[in-house]
Amino acid sequence: MTRGLFSYFMLMLFAFWLWGYLGLSHHFENTEDLKEEVQSQRMEIERQRLRASMAQYEQERFQQYVATLMSNKLKSKDYVERRVASVVTKEIDSSLKLVSGESLISKAKRDYQNQKWESAKYFLVQFCREFPLSELIPEAKFLLVETNYKLRDYFDAIQVAQELVQLFPDSEMTGYAMLRVGQIFIELEKFDDAEQVFQTVEASFNQGTLRQQAREFLRGLHP
Missing domain, CATH: 1.10.287 (Helix Hairpins)
Incomplete structure (x- = not known):
């Protein structure tokens, strides 16, 4: 991942945090399908x-x-x-x-x-805490992003994705975690941010599958 794109992505994540928890809570309060x-x-x-x-x-x-x-x-x-x-x-x-x-x-x-999901999250957090130097950490953190997404713990998901970007910027797992962040932005109706994430993945990773999925998401934003 190039330094410029890396810096931009980190800045965008930071801006999302500044957007605040209250805005996210308000979004969910008006979402009927929470049941x-x-x-x-x-x-x-x-x-x-x-x-x-x-x-x-x-x-x-x-x-x-x-x-x-x-x-x-x-x-x-x-x-x-x-x-x-x-x-x-x-x-x-x-x-x-x-x-x-x-x-x-x-x-x-x-x-x-x-x-x-809650049980999986517990064990993944324990693994990442106790074995931070394990070669399985990229996979574990990616699964933690996915688990948080399933639990609708979007802030936790984005935080773990940010850790992946910082620690393993060239890992394929990081690319997939970023795609999930883009989907989170879509669900929060932050379409411009989602577009920037997908463009970053498409431009930053060499894996064909990652780039193809990023392009598909981009086409979905502009049908």
Whole structure:
């Protein structure tokens, strides 16, 4: 992504934040298709599922913690054996972190595929917080953008997309996240901003599929 387009996109996102939460709230208050009562019931069911998933995750973390403590108890007073025990413990700790990360992202993807948006968001946030250097971070943050979009948490979605632009400006996941930001602007009837996002994607990314989708969105804005 070129520096000029990158700066423009970041400035546009900042302007959107200045536009303010009150304007967004007013928009939703006048949107008939929110169907508040039905949505409330669905969210309550989702919260119950989330609590169950969180309890299971915390139990797994506790079991891993106990396993680590047990490995420390096995250290010998003999120097050589202590060295061996130290190496083994480090490997166990590393393995536990790897397993924990894989468990988090697997749970997040499973819940995302099952449209359990709140639960998926919880695990994705946990993964991004605990494994910020993982090679899966671009994918995790993109899924977090998508999950926030599904939950209609538009400000959160745009914030995560902004993080992707800052950290991984050339990633394909960033391009798809920007397309989603453009769709958010369309839903908020901010068509000029949406057009600028799609034009930025078309001009900034080499992936043919990304550029094609950006052009299709642009044609949709000017049928």
